[in-house]
Amino acid sequence: MPETLIARRPLLASLGLASLGAVGALPARAQAVDANRAAAFIQATGQELVAAINGRAPAAQRREQVAAILRRAVDVEGVGRFILGRYWRQATPEEQQQYMRLFEETLIRNLSARFGEYQGIRFSLGRTQQRTEDDTLVNTIVERxxxxxxxxxxxxxxxxGQPRVVDVIAEGTSLRLTTRSEYSAVISRNGGRVSALLDAMRNQVAQLAAREGR
Structure with missing residues (x-):
């Protein structure tokens, strides 16, 4: 039986992702973005998230608002394919499509369920620095x-041509690297079958949906 995915760091595992493009095509490679532009992008995204979370709408509606913001902000396809790594090429086209759908839904549900309940949240920018040729690191402080x-x-x-979140680092740990390790472990412990990961992800989605009462 496939393992059930249990995130060791719920906050990391919950950070959600953007709308899907064509799964069969190569995702656009991230290019360097100006530090000021990156900071402004995260500031605007953070303000949108805070407004949605602190709003007076019912919790379920706030979660949907958070999900919509994240779909615009994060490079889901690039992150998703990085996380699956070498197993992407081993997956059938149908498995690739299922994986991308489940990947988005799992992380969006996790984030929406976790942050949708924390009204009174505040968000502020820290330092910004261009780390590599591919990305800029924007530090933020979240208060609850x-x-x-x-x-x-x-x-x-x-x-x-647009700024997008390509990774999130919390407590010194990368979302992409942590999740890649977890997913790889599930596949390798189940004979290298991508289908085992998909089964585990379906179980996780079902658990999250039940927790939300949907």
């Missing part, structure tokens, strides 16, 4: 009622 502030570092690259 009755909780210690925490930092999130957003890696921003230019994808298709």
């Amino acid at each position: 009622p009755n909780s210690a502030p925490f930092t999130l570092d957003w890696r921003v690259g230019e994808v298709g």
Whole structure:
């Protein structure tokens, strides 16, 4: 039986992703983005998220608003294919399509369920630095009622001419690398079958949906 995916870092595993492009095509490679532009992009995205989370709409509606913002902000296809790594080429076209759908839904649901309940959240920018030729790192500080502030570092690259989030780093740990390791472990422990990962992801989506009461 396939393993059930249990995120060791719920916050990391919850950070969601953008709308899907054509799965069969190569995703656009992230290019360097100006530090000021990257900071402005994250500032605007953060303000949108805070407004949605702190709004007066029912929790389910707030989660949908958060999901919509993230679909615009994050390079889902590039991140998703990076995480699957060498197994992407081993997957059939149908498995690739299923994986991308499940990948988006799992992370969007995780984020929406976790942050949709934290009204009173505040978000502020820290330092910004261009790290590599491909991305700029934007530091943010997130404050929640009755909780210690925490930092999130957003890696921003230019994808298709627009700034997009290509990774998130929390507690010094990369979302892309952590999730890649987790997914690879599920596949390798199940005879190298991508289908085993898809089964585990379906189970996770079902658990998240049940938790949301949907």
